Amino acid sequence: MFNFDEELFLKLVEKEGLAYRSQIEDIVDGICSKGYSNIFMIGAGGTIAMMYPYEYILKSSSKIDVHAEIAAEFLVMNNKHFSKDSVCIFTSVSGTTKETIEAIEYCKERGATTFALVAEPDTPITKLVDHCITTGSEKHSFDTFFMLLYMVVFRFMHNNNEFPHYEQFTKEVALLPQAILDAVKAFDKRAEAFAVEHKDTNYHMMVGSGNLWGNTYSYAMCVLEEMQWIPAKSIHAAEFFHGTLELVVEDTSVILLKGEDETRPLADRVERFAEKVTKRLTVIDTKDFAMEGISDEFRKHFAVSINWALLSRISVYLERERNHPLTLRRYYRKMEY
Amino acid sequence: MFNFDEELFLKLVEKEGLAYRSQIEDIVDGICSKGYSNIFMIGAGGTIAMMYPYEYILKSSSKIDVHAEIAAEFLVMNNKHFSKDSVCIFTSVSGTTKETIEAIEYCKERGATTFALVAEPDTPITKLVDHCITTGSEKHSFDTFFMLLYMVVFRFMHNNNEFPHYEQFTKEVALLPQAILDAVKAFDKRAEAFAVEHKDTNYHMMVGSGNLWGNTYSYAMCVLEEMQWIPAKSIHAAEFFHGTLELVVEDTSVILLKGEDETRPLADRVERFAEKVTKRLTVIDTKDFAMEGISDEFRKHFAVSINWALLSRISVYLERERNHPLTLRRYYRKMEY
Known part of the structure; x- marks a missing residue:
């Protein structure tokens, strides 16, 4: 196909993406065993849009309290549902998006848990968050992020006893x-x-x-x-x-x-x-x-x-x-x- | 002013709008004393857009759990936060908007509390909901609805001990x-x-x-x-x-x-x-x-x-x-x- 490296795609999305399964489960299980009040999915442009599917999935399949918020607005609006007990999830291709960095700092200063998926290693965002999955390549990063976010979101649902098919689901994520x-x-x-x-x-x-x-x-x-x-x-x-x-x-x-x-x-x-x-x-x-x-x-x-x-x-x-x-x-x- | 009847505006928005204050307080106080889990603001086009300011106000000023939802999507998505303990708020100018009627029926069938602001009297919506404020005129109906929604939303916040300035606020709504x-x-x-x-x-x-x-x-x-x-x-x-x-x-x-x-x-x-x-x-x-x-x-x-x-x-x-x-x-x- 024009301008598409099939081998690279499979390598990045399949092999490397799936390699993070146990790391994701450890992170999510750790957050769940500590306890949390709600999930904030925060981003700007493409990275907030990427959260909307998962907000929809959670709203239609789970009682977990979820909020997808535009980073720059979140920073000023004083959302009363946000607290130190919130889990805040971010994605960033470059690891340098200004509003996302500010939002992470805001969340950390208030004691909330921060968790990011980032394409580029060794960036401000990878260093800042409590938990990070660094995929290592900007190529096909959205495809990879989507796959990782399935694992993140459905693990939260699984741990909330709302998704008995988790094992089967993750097998299929691999396909x-x-x-x-x-x-x-x-x-x-x-x-x-x-x-x-x-x-x-x-x-x-x-x-x-x-x-x-x-x-x-x-x-x-x-x-x-x-x-x-x-x-x-x-x-x-x-x-x-x-x-x-x-x-x-x-x-x-x-x-x-x-x-x-x-x-x-x-x-x-x-x-x-x-x-x-x-x-x-x-x-x-x-x-x-x-x-x-x-x-x-x-x-x-x-x-x-x-x-x-x-x-x-x-x-x-x-x-x-x-x-x-x-x-x-x-x-x-x-x-x- | 061109195409603007000042007297009519003041009559409709000021005199008639404000006449509903005690009725709104009775409705909201009744809902609050019965207890509720969250507020759903449901509409389509102009009437969902009209809810977004109040969703924002609640999110930034209150811990009340609030959801603004597009009626046609709400009808099919099976929102897990919705239950018989939800309070569902609607507005309609004509009282006949198809998706809004269906959403009200959906909420009622599931035992939730329904509350609408409607411009036209004796419409399907005025007859269907548990609580209704009928303003009686399509002219300036959005201006009137906005004013009534301030009273509704801030009364909920007042009753949740989150708005000590309620008395002063309602005095100013009159201005x-x-x-x-x-x-x-x-x-x-x-x-x-x-x-x-x-x-x-x-x-x-x-x-x-x-x-x-x-x-x-x-x-x-x-x-x-x-x-x-x-x-x-x-x-x-x-x-x-x-x-x-x-x-x-x-x-x-x-x-x-x-x-x-x-x-x-x-x-x-x-x-x-x-x-x-x-x-x-x-x-x-x-x-x-x-x-x-x-x-x-x-x-x-x-x-x-x-x-x-x-x-x-x-x-x-x-x-x-x-x-x-x-x-x-x-x-x-x-x-x-």
């Missing part, structure tokens, strides 16, 4: 990298065709719900807007019908992300509407992919990873077709504000 | 309608100038944070998109720097909503950035308005109402300048999907 790779290969021609067709499209709507809302929000903001400079409105599938639908005409690009959780009927409804109105509807549906060896009941969770990996294929082809490097920035880390 | 009217009058020329300048602008960014995030989200989706068919990206002031900023060039319209809560520094940062980059930055700042008789410590809360009323003035001038009725729809309630 996920191959399932992602298979899906990506099956999707690749469609990703390329999308980029060719949409190389001059100057506005996209992205629609999703449930555990795919985070990807919807993130892809619009952190890829289409930040990395390709294309205006993109992310809109929750349920909320789509309360305003944004009025903009859809026959050439509006609507990208609908369909997963397999309880909220799928909300995406179905958007699909029924959009296919009547626009000729430029793109449906990206995890149901189209085999996920070899994955139990039916877990597919909905793994859809988050599958979906993100599919979207990432669109990115590399957009970069090529639009001749616009994904790393190009006008302002971020280039200008003071 | 709010006049403060809104004064602000609206002072802003009116600016609202008109905005609409004249932007009558052909085909894309806006709306940025806000804290207790103004709901208005930011709502105005972009429910007014600019739904009622004027203008694409509008709402973006949280903290998240703006993680993607959307890259789209800003010298003629990009950025509408920044500034309030007076703890998150104001996040909006300041957007302002510093945007004033360097675009010539079309519009800052709508509640600090510019007197709020006669309102204590400094309460201004931040009332900024939600003030801000919404100011934005509403922009709407009527956009309607006139663009010759596009605010009530015109392509699809909503006109097409099956």
Whole structure:
């Protein structure tokens, strides 16, 4: 595949990602045996968006009190549910994100437990937190983080006696990298065709719900807007019908992300509407992919990873077709504000 | 003022809104004496956006467990924090919003307490809920709902021994309608100038944070998109720097909503950035308005109402300048999907 090293992917996501299982279990078990009041998942941009699936999963499957908070807002809002008994989870690719560092310092000063997943070793964040998993490579870091976060979140649920299938689930997490790779290969021609067709499209709507809302929000903001400079409105599938639908005409690009959780009927409804109105509807549906060896009941969770990996294929082809490097920035880390 | 009946506004928002104080206190006190585990604020589009300020206020000022949920998602996601001990709060202008009716039925079937604010009398929603305040007029219903929601939310906090200033606060709620009217009058020329300048602008960014995030989200989706068919990206002031900023060039319209809560520094940062980059930055700042008789410590809360009323003035001038009725729809309630 264009711009994709399959061996490296499997090495990083499968071999190295899974190597952290026992370390994650030790960390989570230690936190649980000490006791905690709630979980705060804190990030900015892509790293808060990455937490939304897990917030959704916890809210819909667990009584654990969970809060996903934007780092810069968390720092000033004085959230009354946060305390020294909170467990605060962060991810960072570079290990240097300013707001994340400040949020970690804030949490530590107040005696809360901090736990981060970081791609780069020896960074301010790896040194600062109480518990850290350092994956060692920026390549495929989001795919790896998603996999590690499954292990983290479902271990908390397991320890809270809310997830009896934990052993089976973690066995299947091990199958996920191959399932992602298979899906990506099956999707690749469609990703390329999308980029060719949409190389001059100057506005996209992205629609999703449930555990795919985070990807919807993130892809619009952190890829289409930040990395390709294309205006993109992310809109929750349920909320789509309360305003944004009025903009859809026959050439509006609507990208609908369909997963397999309880909220799928909300995406179905958007699909029924959009296919009547626009000729430029793109449906990206995890149901189209085999996920070899994955139990039916877990597919909905793994859809988050599958979906993100599919979207990432669109990115590399957009970069090529639009001749616009994904790393190009006008302002971020280039200008003071 | 153009298309604004001052007497009617004061009659509806001040006289009638305030008439409900003792009724609200009776309802909330009854719920509190019976006991409850948490508060769910449930809505769709404008009516979920309207809850976000109060969710923020509760999270930053109270230990009461609060969840703001999109009705259609709430109906399917099986939220594990919801139970028969939950208090579920709704608002509806028409009293007929389909998803809200379904959500109320869902809550009632599971034994939870339901409480709605409705503009129209004798509607499905007024008949369905356990407790209802019917304001009786669709005109200025959002302004009235905001005022009633202050009373509801702060009464819950008062009863939870978290708000010793309740008596003073409710006295000042009574001053709010006049403060809104004064602000609206002072802003009116600016609202008109905005609409004249932007009558052909085909894309806006709306940025806000804290207790103004709901208005930011709502105005972009429910007014600019739904009622004027203008694409509008709402973006949280903290998240703006993680993607959307890259789209800003010298003629990009950025509408920044500034309030007076703890998150104001996040909006300041957007302002510093945007004033360097675009010539079309519009800052709508509640600090510019007197709020006669309102204590400094309460201004931040009332900024939600003030801000919404100011934005509403922009709407009527956009309607006139663009010759596009605010009530015109392509699809909503006109097409099956």
